Amino acid sequence: MGNTKMSANLHTQIYNQSELKQLGTVETLSVILEHRKIMSDCIKEMDASGVNYITEQAVFQRVKAYTELVKPELKRRLRIAFSTNNLMQAHIVMDVDKSQGEHRLYFQSSVLDVVRLCDVSLYKKLTDVQLQTHLAFLNQAFQQMSSGSLNFIDNDDDFVEYIDNLFMNIGRLLSDIRQNVVKMQSLGKELEKLTAKSVKADIDTHQYIEAKQHWLDEIVKLYERHILPVLLFLNPDTSYEGMDGLHSILSKISTVLENNMQTQLANSCQAYALSLLNFYQPIESTANAVNRFIHKQRDSIKRFNAIEHFYQSRVIAELQKTQSHNLNKKLLSDEAIVLPHFSPSIKAFSRPMGYAFNDSPAYYKNLFNELEARIQDIDVLGDLSAVISQGSNDNASELRLQRFYALQNVLSTITLRDTKDLTKMLHQRLKDDFPDYRLFDLISAVQFFANKRAAVHLKHTNHFASAQYNDQEYQYRKVRCEIPKQPSASQTKINEGTQHD
Numbered sequence: 208m209g210n211t212k213m214s215a216n217l218h219t220q221i222y223n224q225s226e227l228k229q230l231g232t233v234e235t236l237s238v239i240l241e242h243r244k245i246m247s248d249c250i251k252e253m254d255a256s257g258v259n260y261i262t263e264q265a266v267f268q269r270v271k272a273y274t275e276l277v278k279p280e281l282k283r284r285l286r287i288a289f290s291t292n293n294l295m296q297a298h299i300v301m302d303v304d305k306s307q308g309e310h311r312l313y314f315q316s317s318v319l320d321v322v323r324l325c326d327v328s329l330y331k332k333l334t335d336v337q338l339q340t341h342l343a344f345l346n347q348a349f350q351q352m353s354s355g356s357l358n359f360i361d362n363d364d365d366f367v368e369y370i371d372n373l374f375m376n377i378g379r380l381l382s383d384i385r386q387n388v389v390k391m392q393s394l395g396k397e398l399e400k401l402t403a404k405s406v407k408a409d410i411d412t413h414q415y416i417e418a419k420q421h422w423l424d425e426i427v428k429l430y431e432r433h434i435l436p437v438l439l440f441l442n443p444d445t446s447y448e449g450m451d452g453l454h455s456i457l458s459k460i461s462t463v464l465e466n467n468m469q470t471q472l473a474n475s476c477q478a479y480a481l482s483l484l485n486f487y488q489p490i491e492s493t494a495n496a497v498n499r500f501i502h503k504q505r506d507s508i509k510r511f512n513a514i515e516h517f518y519q520s521r522v523i524a525e526l527q528k529t530q531s532h533n534l535n536k537k538l539l540s541d542e543a544i545v546l547p548h549f550s551p552s553i554k555a556f557s558r559p560m561g562y563a564f565n566d567s568p569a570y571y572k573n574l575f576n577e578l579e580a581r582i583q584d585i586d587v588l589g590d591l592s593a594v595i596s597q598g599s600n601d602n603a604s605e606l607r608l609q610r611f612y613a614l615q616n617v618l619s620t621i622t623l624r625d626t627k628d629l630t631k632m633l634h635q636r637l638k639d640d641f642p643d644y645r646l647f648d649l650i651s652a653v654q655f656f657a658n659k660r661a662a663v664h665l666k667h668t669n670h671f672a673s674a675q676y677n678d679q680e681y682q683y684r685k686v687r688c689e690i691p692k693q694p695s696a697s698q699t700k701i702n703e704g705t706q707h708d
Contacts, residue, residue, distance in 0.1 A: 229293045231297060235288050236299065239299070240322070240325065242273065243325055243326070245270055245289065247322060248269050252265060254331070260304070260313050261312050261314070263291055263309070263310035266289055270286060270289045273285070274286070291312065294312065294314075299315060299318055300314055301314070323386075331386070332429075332433035333384070333387050333437050333440075334433060335436035337383075339447075341380045342452075342456070344376055345460070346450045348373050352464075357369060359468065373460075374479075377479050378479075384441070384483060388486050391493040416508070416511070419504070420508070423505070426501055427501060429497070430494070430498065434490065434493060435494065437490055438487070438490050438494050441453065442487065443455075443484065453480075453483065454480055457483075460476050461473040614648055614652065617637070617641050618652055618655050618656070621640075623688060623690055624690065625688060625689055625690055626687070627668075627685065628685045629653065629688040630653060630672070630686055631672060631674065633653065646674075646676050653686060662690075663688055663689070664688070664691065667685075668685045668687055670685045671685065672685050
């Protein structure tokens with residue numbers, strides 16, 4: 208109650224209507240638009256709070272802050288224009304609610320819309336509830352038009368009024384979508400404002416994480432509440448429970464009008480549908496960009512948390528050791544920098560080296576130590592000849608060698624020709640000529656001819672083909688085969704004669 212009385216006293220002191228002459232509607236609206244920063248700040252506060260009113264005290268504070276550095280005459284004119292009584296008599300404010308303890312001013316929606324048109328940042332973002340309201344109206348309009356209660360006659364006043372109201376709502380929906388697209392296209396500035404706090408140099412790590420998490424939540428809320436609903440609303444394939452989608456219901460309304468000989472109105476409805484469909488792609492590109500930004504920032508937070516954890520648990524501990532009185536600890540040890548299980552692929556990290564033959568004493572020492580250790584294992588485990596003999600009884604390697612010799616015999620009898628796909632030709636021939644043909648035999652066959660460089664010329668190309676084997680399809684790179692041309696008998700005699708000369 209104390210704040211209310213103070214607000215009333217301040218307001219009475221500044222806006223004494225007995226001393227100040229009130230302005231008309233046109234003059235008041237002209238002042239509001241000329242100095243629209245006052246009203247713009249009020250609208251921003253209303254949107255941020257999610258309410259449709261502004262308190263009298265908030266208007267007074269903004270007028271006072273705006274008129275601190277202006278001329279006395281302009282200050283007096285602004286105080287008159289934004290006084291509550293003047294706003295009421297000029298019909299700028301439609302109601303003043305005094306029952307809540309503070310005076311709440313409810314401005315005319317048309318006045319707020321005019322001010323919003325002057326500033327892109329004030330365009331209202333559409334929500335799912337608002338879009339569902341538009342869609343419910345269109346579905347109800349279609350049901351009424353299909354019920355037979357309307358006379359589709361141009362001279363019928365009820366029909367003319369109904370059609371005007373219908374197209375006014377469709378036009379309002381188109382305007383809201385257009386403003387929403389413009390708002391989304393200027394989304395970069397809004398993201399910049401949200402992220403500005405997290406890049407200041409005077410905040411610590413905890414504040415940085417909180418600030419970044421805060422604006423990330425705001426961006427996710429913006430995406431889920433304003434961008435995604437509009438994208439789904441404009442999608443021609445979207446359907447709703449109990450209602451038709453936007454493009455479906457507009458098509459039905461157009462069909463009803465056309466069936467009742469209202470071709471011009473039906474064409475206008477189709478034109479609105481096409482205009483709404485044109486806004487789908489800009490909204491979709493914006494949604495994809497914001498979605499990528501969200502995923503990128505979430506990954507950034509995860510990486511930052513990992514780096515910060517490593518810094519707090521490893522680096523700071525080693526740094527504190529260098530700040531002690533121990534002179535042997537002047538530098539950070541590598542325990543705080545390189546972790547073998549964490550960074551094995553870093554170039555500066557020494558990788559394990561395998562054994563290599565050399566003449567160094569260290570190598571022979573390791574070799575003799577290894578032999579001695581294995582001899583000791585034999586003494587402990589006993590005779591291993593049974594195990595060794597069991598392993599040597601396996602004749603799988605001998606069978607593979609015999610199979611390769613048999614394949615060589617078959618390949619030696621094959622007459623090759625010039626072909627763009629040697630693999631395909633060998634695959635077709637070996638299936639018929641080589642018993643128990645396996646796919647790995649094809650690899651051995653290609654390698655066999657690759658080794659005969661004098662007899663054939665093979666060239667691997669960048670073209671691919673596929674081969675069928677046991678109901679499976681395998682892809683391979685084509686190998687071109689060229690057979691060198693043998694010189695004729697006359698050419699051979701000429702070459703021999705040249706050599707004798």
